[in-house]
Every structure is written in structure tokens, then in C-alpha cells.
Amino acid sequence: MTNLAAFLVNSAAARRNQVAVRHDDTTLTYAELDDASARFAAVLRGRGVRPGDRVAMTMPNVPLFPVVYYGILRAGGVVVPMNPLLKAREVAYVLRDSGARVAVAFPLFAQEVANAAELGTECLVTEPSAFHDLLTAAEPLSGIVDREDGDPALILYTSGTTGTPKGAELTHGNLVSNTATTAETLIQVGPDDILFGGLPLFHAFGQTCALNASVAAGATLTLLPRFDPRRALEVMHRDGVTVFLGVPTMYSALLHAELPDGFDASRLRLAVSGGAAIPVEVLHGFERRFDVTVLEGYGLSETSPVASFNHPDRPRKAGSIGVPIRGVEMKLVTEDGSEAGPGEVGEIAIRGENVMNGYFNRPKETAEAVHDGWFHTGDLARVDEEGFYFIVDRKKDLIIRGGYNVYPREVEEVLYEHPAVAEAAVVGVPHEVHGEEVAAVIALREGADATAEEIRAYVKERVAAYKYPRIVTFTAELPKGPTGKILKREIVVAPS
Numbered sequence: 001m002t003n004l005a006a007f008l009v010n011s012a013a014a015r016r017n018q019v020a021v022r023h024d025d026t027t028l029t030y031a032e033l034d035d036a037s038a039r040f041a042a043v044l045r046g047r048g049v050r051p052g053d054r055v056a057m058t059m060p061n062v063p064l065f066p067v068v069y070y071g072i073l074r075a076g077g078v079v080v081p082m083n084p085l086l087k088a089r090e091v092a093y094v095l096r097d098s099g100a101r102v103a104v105a106f107p108l109f110a111q112e113v114a115n116a117a118e119l120g121t122e123c124l125v126t127e128p129s130a131f132h133d134l135l136t137a138a139e140p141l142s143g144i145v146d147r148e149d150g151d152p153a154l155i156l157y158t159s160g161t162t163g164t165p166k167g168a169e170l171t172h173g174n175l176v177s178n179t180a181t182t183a184e185t186l187i188q189v190g191p192d193d194i195l196f197g198g199l200p201l202f203h204a205f206g207q208t209c210a211l212n213a214s215v216a217a218g219a220t221l222t223l224l225p226r227f228d229p230r231r232a233l234e235v236m237h238r239d240g241v242t243v244f245l246g247v248p249t250m251y252s253a254l255l256h257a258e259l260p261d262g263f264d265a266s267r268l269r270l271a272v273s274g275g276a277a278i279p280v281e282v283l284h285g286f287e288r289r290f291d292v293t294v295l296e297g298y299g300l301s302e303t304s305p306v307a308s309f310n311h312p313d314r315p316r317k318a319g320s321i322g323v324p325i326r327g328v329e330m331k332l333v334t335e336d337g338s339e340a341g342p343g344e345v346g347e348i349a350i351r352g353e354n355v356m357n358g359y360f361n362r363p364k365e366t367a368e369a370v371h372d373g374w375f376h377t378g379d380l381a382r383v384d385e386e387g388f389y390f391i392v393d394r395k396k397d398l399i400i401r402g403g404y405n406v407y408p409r410e411v412e413e414v415l416y417e418h419p420a421v422a423e424a425a426v427v428g429v430p431h432e433v434h435g436e437e438v439a440a441v442i443a444l445r446e447g448a449d450a451t452a453e454e455i456r457a458y459v460k461e462r463v464a465a466y467k468y469p470r471i472v473t474f475t476a477e478l479p480k481g482p483t484g485k486i487l488k489r490e491i492v493v494a495p496s
Contacts, residue, residue: 001146001173005073006155007035007179007216009144014201015191015218021063022239023223028063030218033070038140040071047122049101049143051076056100056121058082058109062227064126065201066211068104076145082203084109085192085464092116094157098167098360100124149173155360156204156301158405167360168302175208177353178304181326183213186297186309187243187272190217197223198232198246204305205274210245229257240267247275247403248282249435251294255285268292272313274299275403276435277391296321298391301376304354308389320388328352332383333376345382345392349374397488399428399436404466406438411469414462415440418455420448423478425486426469431493438495440469443477
């Protein structure tokens with residue numbers, strides 16, 4: 001039997017009274033999390049959820065997240081986590097594409113989900129009093145539903161720049177393996193550790209490396225629903241955080257934040273960076289300020305996510321994403337399909353027990369991404385003589401703003417809905433704080449008029465807050481190639 005929820009059941013049996021998750025003054029012990037998730041599994045069963053059914057969830061980093069997450073898994077369901085910042089049109093797409101039977105929503109975000117759930121998906125709101133009564137009335141589901149290694153556990157919606165978001169289907173085997181490797185060999189977490197829970201738990205990085213790794217080890221995860229550098233420092237000091245996990249923008253923010261009076265991070269033993277390449281200056285600056293080693297890794301939603309890492313028991317190379325982890329192979333592929341040699345640039349391809357089943361209900365896109373078991377990432381890198389990989393650039397037009405993926409076409413389609421827009425291209429430009437900023441270059445329809453502020457407001461109403469273009473410029477015509485395709489490589493936008 002393989003079920004990702006077994007990590008919780010095993011830790012609850014061994015450490016019933018230890019705190020599993022904390023959010024300020026609210027705590028859940030392993031026994032309480034085990035019981036609540038078993039009751040929620042029963043609630044889902046009562047609503048017709050059967051093994052293999054998809055259940056969507058829109059939750060911030062609060063203790064109810066693992067209750068819902070592990071409850072879905074215990075019932076044999078497939079978790080479909082959604083970014084709480086998504087608007088109704090974006091939520092509707094995910095619900096429709098995944099065929100979710102139920103959508104579980106935190107009250108703060110329930111309206112957008114309810115507006116999208118007209119497709120027949122039942123919307124279950126976790127209003128504190130009513131949800132508590134719902135769980136109390138339910139008889140806990142005994143045990144956990146047996147699943148096979150290849151059965152889906154999670155569908156993470158991701159996208160390239162050439163189409164609508166697609167769901168990366170990760171199996172129980174994928175996630176159990178990646179979680180165990182992360183906990184045992186990468187961050188080497190144990191019951192005495194306190195992990196920083198500021199990474200969004202709806203994302204693969206936060207789920208595998210923070211939530212699941214912590215639960216697998218019987219450690220404590222201290223949650224921060226919305227990252228703020230001062231609050232993060234307060235949580236690190238208050239709870240004695242031992243392992244900090246973050247994206248480069250978090251490291252940059254903490255590097256420049258004023259330390260609270262009496263700040264003590266003496267228990268901090270390790271920091272882990274992922275999600276995007278961390279500038280070497282930021283890495284070294286953070287290490288000096290907090291007297292801790294920063295280890296950088298690499299992965300994608302499609303790889304559960306960890307594929308490579310600077311292992312703690314080997315020399316660390318600043319600026320490198322490390323070497324492939326246990327059970328994973330990596331290689332660099334050139335344009336002609338041959339393997340790149342040391343020092344040569346090629347596209348990263350990954351094979352191993354972490355690679356997804358495929359894109360949900362999208363055999364064509366799956367076949368394009370996975371060849372002979374190798375997942376082709378679209379990221380360009382080089383490898384040195386010792387096998388350490390270094391990211392060079394991204395092959396795709398994906399924009400990473402503050403650790404969040406922004407897919408240009410999705411924003412462009414909203415721009416094209418504006419009555420004054422004739423042509424639009426969305427590109428990323430360098431930004432000191434966010435890594436990249438979203439920029440839109442627009443050609444207006446003849447005789448039409450629009451301001452940059454109007455365009456920004458229009459898009460902001462229709463997509464998540466991190467996606468809308470802060471930079472809007474106008475041009476008479478966008479550059480095009482012989483076939484009429486817009487040539488983004490010829491678009492130049494000044495950094496913000």
C-alpha cells in the first residue's frame with residue numbers, strides 16, 4: 001500500500017502529543033491533526049467522494065490546510081490545490097478541467113470559488129464554527145484508503161507559454177519518494193526541528209519540502225499565511241526555527257529587513273532556496289547575517305518538485321542547483337537531440353521516480369514533454385566536471401515574479417479582451433525585489449484610446465494580483481516575423 005497520508009498516520013502513532021502545525025497561538029498536535037483529517041475524510045465520503053475523485057482546495061497557510069489536504073488523501077481522493085489569489089474565471093477553469101467533485105474553500109476566498117462552482121462542483125466552505133461542528137459530527141474514517149504507487153495523489157496546475165494551464169498529475173509513489181528523500185537526505189529533518197512554513201502550501205515546493213517532509217519526520221511546521229519579512233523574523237525568533245525554506249525574494253527581503261530587538265536565530269541550522277535562481281550576492285549576504293548555510297535546489301511541479309540539490313554532506317557550490325537527488329537522473333540535451341558535454345549549454349531533461357504520470361487528460365502535451373521517460377523542462381543549463389548543474393536561462397517565456405509563475409499568454413488573452421487593444425505581448429523584465437516584473441507592450445486599435453493605468457486596472461480585476469502587468473507601454477506595432485508571429489525577443493522594455 002502506498003498513500004501519502006501514511007506519513008501522518010505513522011507520526012501520529014509515534015508522537016501523538018507533539019505539535020505538528022502552529023499558526024501563532026493556534027496549534028494542532030499530531031493526534032489532533034490525525035483525528036481531524038480522518039473526520040474530514042468521512043465528510044468527503046458522505047458527499048460521494050470515492051477513490052480517484054478530484055477534490056479542489058483553496059486555502060492559505062493555516063492549520064486547516066493539512067486537515068483538508070490529508071483528509072482528501074485518506075479518502076483516496078486526488079488533491080487539486082488552487083492559489084487563493086485566483087479569480088472566479090481562473091478557478092472555473094481548474095474546476096472544469098479537473099472535473100473536481102468538491103471544492104473546499106477558506107471563507108476569505110469562498111466567494112470567488114462559489115462564483116466559479118456553477119459547473120456542478122459542490123462548494124464546501126470552512127467557516128470555523130460550522131466546519132468544527134461538521135467534523136465533530138462525523139465518525140472518523142478508520143485507516144486510510146489503499147492506493148498503488150502509480151495512482152494519482154495530486155494535480156498541480158501549471159502552464160507553458162503556449163496554452164492554457166494544464167494539470168501535472170503526481171502519484172503517491174512520486175510524492176512519497178520525493179518527500180522521504182527531502183526529509184532524510186536533503187534537509188535531514190527530525191522530530192526536534194521547527195520548519196518555517198512561509199512557502200505557499202498550494203505549491204509543490206511548500207507541500208513536499210515543508211508540509212510533507214515535516215510530517216514525515218514528526219517535526220513541527222510553523223505557518224505564516226502571507227510572507228512579510230518582519231513577521232517572518234518574529235516567527236523565526238519566537239518559535240526557534242531550525243530550517244528556513246524560501247524563494248529568492250524572501251531571502252532578499254530578510255537580508256534587508258531591520259532585525260527586531262533581541263532577535264535570536266541561534267537555532268537556525270539550515271536554509272533552503274528554490275523556485276528560481278538565487279543571486280550569489282544574496283546567498284552570501286544571508287549566510288553572513290544569519291550565520292547559516294544556504295543550500296539551493298531545483299525542480300518543477302512535474303518533478304514533485306525536487307530534482308537536484310546541493311547536498312548537506314557534500315561541498316556546496318554557490319550559484320549551482322546542485323546534483324541529481326536519490327532516484328533521479330538528469331542530462332542536458334542540445335537542439336539536435338544529442339547530450340551536451342561538460343561546460344556546454346543544453347536543456348535539462350529529468351528521469352526518475354519523481355517524474356509525473358503526465359498532464360491530466362492531455363496525452364498530446366504529455367507526449368511533447370516526456371520522451372522515453374525523460375521529462376524535458378525547457379530550462380537551459382550547463383554542468384561542470386563534478387556533475388554540478390548551473391541554470392543559464394529559461395527556454396520558455398515563463399516569468400517568475402516573486403517566486404510565482406506568470407504565464408504570458410494567460411495575461412495576453414485578458415489584454416486582448418479589452419476593446420481598445422489590437423495587439424499585446426507580455427514579457428518579463430528584471431526587478432530588484434521580485435526578480436522579474438510583468439510588462440505589457442500594447443498596440444491600440446485605430447482610433448481607440450487607453451491609458452496605462454486603465455489597462456492595469458482592467459487586467460487586475462481579472463487575474464490574480466501577482467499576474468497583472470505593473471509596466472504598460474504602448475507602441476504603434478509589435479515586431480513580427482515572416483509568418484506574422486510576434487517576436488518577443490525583439491521587444492525591449494526598460495527595467496522597473
